[in-house]
Amino acid sequence: xxxxxxxxxxxxxxxxxxxxxxxxxxxxxxxxxxxxxxxxxxxxxxxxxxxxxxxxxxxxxxxxxxxxxxxxxxxxxxxxxxxxxxxxxxxxxxxxxxxxxxxxxxxxxxxxxxxxxxxxxxxxxxxxxxxxxxxxxxxxxxxxxxxxxxxxxxxxxxxxxxxxxxxxxxxx
Numbered sequence: 001x002x003x004x005x006x007x008x009x010x011x012x013x014x015x016x017x018x019x020x021x022x023x024x025x026x027x028x029x030x031x032x033x034x035x036x037x038x039x040x041x042x043x044x045x046x047x048x049x050x051x052x053x054x055x056x057x058x059x060x061x062x063x064x065x066x067x068x069x070x071x072x073x074x075x076x077x078x079x080x081x082x083x084x085x086x087x088x089x090x091x092x093x094x095x096x097x098x099x100x101x102x103x104x105x106x107x108x109x110x111x112x113x114x115x116x117x118x119x120x121x122x123x124x125x126x127x128x129x130x131x132x133x134x135x136x137x138x139x140x141x142x143x144x145x146x147x148x149x150x151x152x153x154x155x156x157x158x159x160x161x162x163x164x165x166x167x168x169x170x171x172x
Contacts, residue, residue, distance in 0.1 A: 031067060038063045
């Protein structure tokens with residue numbers, strides 16, 4: 001009783017769960033009950049006078065063996081239950097990993113597609129930049145040849161052409 005009281009107070013210190021504590025207490029009580037039953041049986045005059053050739057030590061050992069076997073069976077059943085639960089949890093984890101693999105593969109494919117699009121876009125932009133540089137050089141050459149008054153006339157003519165194009169565009 002002293003040991004179980006100490007372990008109850010210090011169960012957190014010894015890392016013992018409430019279930020484990022209950023299991024240990026029930027084992028101790030079961031052992032005490034079996035010991036008492038064996039004592040009663042051994043002290044029973046009918047048992048002592050019977051023709052059975054079992055001495056006190058053998059009877060106590062058989063009782064202890066039965067107790068041990070019951071404890072082992074109970075512990076094995078608990079362990080098998082824990083293993084089944086762990087197997088179920090591992091199955092869930094395995095399924096999650098499979099889904100993550102599919103998602104990772106899909107993301108990788110999408111990244112490759114995006115990289116290809118960016119490469120195409122970069123190529124188009126390079127071509128457009130080259131064209132813009134060519135046009136800029138041509139405009140610079142024309143501007144060098146034309147003086148200030150001629151530039152104003154050209155701008156005016158281009159403005160009139162643009163207005164006509166806009167009017168034709170919206171009128172149709």
